[in-house]
Amino acid sequence: MADERQTNQPLAVKIFGKSDSARAYAIRDFLHRGDVPFEWVELHTGDQARQIGVDGPTDQRLPVCIFPDGTRMECPTIRQISEKLGWIRDPSRTEYDLAIYGAEPAGLSAAVYGASEGLKTVVIERLMVGGQAGTSTKIENYLGFPEGISGAELAKRAREQASRFGAEILMLREGVRGEFQPGKGIGYLADGTKIIAHATICATGVTYRRLNLPNEEGFRGVGVYYGAGASEASLCVNDHVFVVGGGNSAGQAVMHFSRYARKVTMVIRGDGLKETLSQYLIDRILASPRVEVLAHTEVTALHGDQVLRAITLTNNQTGQQQTIDTRWLFLCLGGVPHTEWAAAAGVARDSDGYLVTGPDLQLNGGRMKSWPLERAPFYLESNVPGLFAAGDVRHGSVKRCASAVGEGAMAVTFAHRYLSHP
Numbered sequence: 144m145a146d147e148r149q150t151n152q153p154l155a156v157k158i159f160g161k162s163d164s165a166r167a168y169a170i171r172d173f174l175h176r177g178d179v180p181f182e183w184v185e186l187h188t189g190d191q192a193r194q195i196g197v198d199g200p201t202d203q204r205l206p207v208c209i210f211p212d213g214t215r216m217e218c219p220t221i222r223q224i225s226e227k228l229g230w231i232r233d234p235s236r237t238e239y240d241l242a243i244y245g246a247e248p249a250g251l252s253a254a255v256y257g258a259s260e261g262l263k264t265v266v267i268e269r270l271m272v273g274g275q276a277g278t279s280t281k282i283e284n285y286l287g288f289p290e291g292i293s294g295a296e297l298a299k300r301a302r303e304q305a306s307r308f309g310a311e312i313l314m315l316r317e318g319v320r321g322e323f324q325p326g327k328g329i330g331y332l333a334d335g336t337k338i339i340a341h342a343t344i345c346a347t348g349v350t351y352r353r354l355n356l357p358n359e360e361g362f363r364g365v366g367v368y369y370g371a372g373a374s375e376a377s378l379c380v381n382d383h384v385f386v387v388g389g390g391n392s393a394g395q396a397v398m399h400f401s402r403y404a405r406k407v408t409m410v411i412r413g414d415g416l417k418e419t420l421s422q423y424l425i426d427r428i429l430a431s432p433r434v435e436v437l438a439h440t441e442v443t444a445l446h447g448d449q450v451l452r453a454i455t456l457t458n459n460q461t462g463q464q465q466t467i468d469t470r471w472l473f474l475c476l477g478g479v480p481h482t483e484w485a486a487a488a489g490v491a492r493d494s495d496g497y498l499v500t501g502p503d504l505q506l507n508g509g510r511m512k513s514w515p516l517e518r519a520p521f522y523l524e525s526n527v528p529g530l531f532a533a534g535d536v537r538h539g540s541v542k543r544c545a546s547a548v549g550e551g552a553m554a555v556t557f558a559h560r561y562l563s564h565p
């Protein structure tokens with residue numbers, strides 16, 4: 144094998160383990176999203192296992208990670224790996240101008256603009272940079288990247304840019320509670336840390352709903368996809384693709400995949416498409432020879448090894464089951480916003496849990512009861528002055544990277560206005 148130093152390739156973390164190891168998958172997924180180069184070495188024999196100092200491919204010490212500096216870790220947690228990569232740090236200040244929750248397109252954009260415009264900025268991320276967008280293999284509709292860019296690469300660049308301007312990024316820290324007073328927001332993190340800031344931006348996005356099948360997480364990104372990343376479509380040529388969901392996003396995905404795939408099956412729980420889908424999409428779906436719609440149907444089992452190989456569909460009226468080979472299952476079941484903390488903090492949410500901001504706070508053109516100031520709320524401001532929402536977490540937001548980035552930048556402008564006249 145060529146010396147990585149000579150080829151100018153970044154040195155990779157080597158991960159040794161068995162393909163069906165959930166821990167190994169989690170590590171690969173984590174490193175991929177963080178854009179950390181790694182090499183996956185699958186162990187098949189006792190000899191291979193002994194070469195890296197364990198008894199066999201089923202040894203409990205697997206997976207083993209070996210870092211470029213020679214450090215060896217047996218069955219490490221994500222936190223231990225993050226610590227090793229130097230990604231875990233404590234806040235350097237007792238008070239910030241701007242605290243941002245969520246380090247993805249919206250949060251990182253806010254961090255770049257906030258820090259570059261002189262605000263003492265901290266970003267709190269419950270996982271790591273590269274959350275939702277990090278799961279996208281290629282974002283092709285983001286301005287300035289005609290060849291497309293992977294979500295992980297985009298997140299890595301944004302993280303570097305934000306850090307270069309002086310934003311502090313605290314990873315593997317989760318905001319769980321907030322208290323807001325005029326000119327001061329206090330965020331309580333799951334590990335007990337307290338973050339005080341004069342203005343706060345919530346950019347905590349959404350998590351796509353799951354089927355909640357026992358082995359679902361293991362197939363994430365290797366057969367099971369959340370949302371319908373447009374970029375995946377061209378990889379489905381000649382394959383049979385399944386899209387679960389009856390809403391417009393599922394309908395659009397079905398039509399998109401039908402341009403590439405041999406066959407697209409739309410799986411819906413209810414009667415038919417009429418109640419959930421726009422008429423123009425219904426017309427196209429029904430007219431497409433490559434699309435079939437299975438009503439009253441649910442995905443009840445996933446089968447495969449390290450990748451998805453087949454799914455079981457169950458008719459929820461007759462109980463009849465069929466298992467069909469496929470490598471592609473796209474779940475368009477809508478998103479769940481991360482706003483559990485908002486209720487206790489008196490922050491307005493819509494019926495689906497999204498944060499309501501700006502003009503949407505004014506019911507029927509009137510003034511909202513809980514808005515305390517004479518001035519109207521800024522466009523991205525919640526009903527709590529000084530608390531802003533940007534990106535997918537916001538009621539009415541467009542679920543796109545570019546929109547999230549735009550809202551992150553806008554939220555900083557409004558934060559400036561708030562900071563100059565709280």
Ligand SMILES: Cc1cc2nc3c(=O)[nH]c(=O)nc-3n(C[C@H](O)[C@H](O)[C@H](O)COP(=O)(O)OP(=O)(O)OC[C@H]3O[C@@H](n4cnc5c(N)ncnc54)[C@H](O)[C@@H]3O)c2cc1C
Nearest residue numbers: 245247248249269274275318348349372534535542543544
């Ligand atoms: C598979 C897939 C493919 C996609 N493809 C495209 C595409 O091609 N083009 C496009 O424009 N868009 C695409 N999207 C949509 C796009 O990724 C989202 O619109 C965008 O990521 C929204 O950014 P965001 O910053 O608002 O939220 P998110 O990306 O959801 O990020 C929110 C972040 O907040 C963190 N967080 C959540 N709760 C907390 C908490 N309590 N404390 C601290 N941190 C928290 C999360 O861990 C996450 O990192 C795709 C999405 C998916 C899932």
